[in-house]
Amino acid sequence: MTPFFQSIACGRPATSEFADPSYTSNARGHAALGISQHMILTLAFRNLFHDRIRLAVTLVGILFSIVLVAVQLGLYLGSSRMITGMIERSTGDLWITAYGAKSFEEGGILLTPRERHQALVTPGVKSVIPLVVSFAEWRKPAGGSTRVVVVGSDAEDGGLVPWGLVEGTWEDIKAPEAISADQTYLKDLGIEGMGSTAQIATGRVRVRALTRGIRSFTQSPFVFTPLQRARNLLNVEGEKSTFYLVQLEPGASVEEVKSQLVRKLEGAEVLTKQEFSDRSLTAWLFRTGAGIALIGGALLGTLVGTVIVAQTLYSSTKDHLNEFATLRALGSSAGYIHKVILAQAGLSAVVGYALGMSIALLVLWLSRNSPLPLVMTPGLALSLFALTVFMCAISALSAIVKVTKIDPAVVFSR
């Protein structure tokens, strides 16, 4: 027998060569270890965690982006709530304002009792509550001054009263010289708290009630006092008012009453709660540029996050290109490989979001007593998650484009 055939005939006995001493017919026992394993997720997870430094860079990118967007949008929401807080807390269905009133704090020219009477005789109107609101100078007891927004309103009318009272009552505010102030601004107002005195314009005032959580977007604290005292402090003549809050009879149509009032009140504007809120938001957030800065910051955060994630996903894909080429050679569809990359992006999104939100919530908690607290709502949290997933999916595009061009023939040239 020639050596060639000897090697075939006597060649290494394949069966005994690979006889597995641990083999039993019950191969299923070990296989059970991986039953629930999802291979796309497994590969994506391992690719992602294989290079810890790159993973850290990816997560920092997402985290930075989430925190920045959360803070910017949290500030936006917080600002929005501060701007519309007074309007939302009011019990009126319609607001009568001077023509061209910009916002709650800037009501403009005063309305006369004539408008009030005209409104009162309109069908469907139950009551018309006068409010006086204006910026005023607050003179600190130890010297110096700051600006406040005086809100004059009578509690009996039920139109707009201070909320979150932590010390004192509305009855206490009825006392001579009495006002309510918010705890957050005591330092800004230069006072200690209950019983402190100061001066608004030319009139002396004394703090008889303290509130918590009535914050002002303008950083000029709100000060509540009865209607007539507000008129006195602000030198408002007679029974003039800044706004009239219109409460409707049960069943009355807001739109119908509004159109009747618009016809009657030529020098004034009639706005629904929503319209007045929107106008105030526009005035403070967009005319001043504050909102644009906040939204711009959020967009910038998204952009930076997207670029960082895209860069790291691309480089990860590039590093694993041979593995993807092997998958392609094994017959995988392009879609299968895209799913691996998208799963990598998705995993990055979930981990990055969890970390980012943890930090964002910490910042939120730290800001709770500041004059400009951040706000996080379930809707914003969900939107941020959707944004993170979207950002990571967009980031995956460059990697997908790269892998789409893959030539499986490279598996033979390694």
Place this chain on the structure above:
Amino acid sequence: MSSKQPVLVAENVVKELGKGAGKVMALKGVSLSLVPGELTLLMGPSGSGKTTLLSILGCILTPTSGEIRIGGTATAGLEPEALAELRRKYIGFIFQSYNLFPTLNALENVRIALDVLGQKGYPAAARAEEVLREVGLGHRLQNYPSNLSGGEQQRVAVARAIAASPAVVLADEPTAALDSENGHAVMALLGRIAKEQNRCVLAVTHDPRTLGYADRVIHIEDGKIVREERRPEGINSPEITDLTKKRRKANV
């Protein structure tokens, strides 16, 4: 000559690589067929077109002209996704550098090949374990490639290639990175896969140690098949004798 129906047929395959002045004709009209139950070796010097031919037979490259039929399906004009489907259905690959996924353990490396085919869950896990036991790695299921020897890695690659029971197994220099013992072991395994599982196995090699396991040896030079030897019914084939003498001489 085998009377079995060929699974993979190549007819007059031509492949040009490069463009313009750098254009090279890598294959110049190659024809061959692979039948089940045979281990065929494709031998030739470097640059002779072995790997190009393997890539074309494996539907990874498309020929410039000529025809490839796998399981009766002509590959001409098929889109990349359709070619990938043919690979999924008919072909298992074994690579010179194993091409295992470094982040997956042995079991997962086999499972992913099944996953690509849509085989998931318990049956896939059981099948992956079964083939790893067949290649003698039942005790290394959870080991990562970095913890396996070259021979063990190549056996995982073999298990991956045969897990889905493909009709054709194409191996690119399967013993090139292995020592003598592991090289023999892997070739014996490929021979067994061809015989016992009735598959077409084609191995590109220039390793003379592999000759003893072949049923058929195809020699390719300069893009053309120059000689084909088949394991004869008797032992007095002059071609084989010549081949053996050459081999002995080379070894000396």
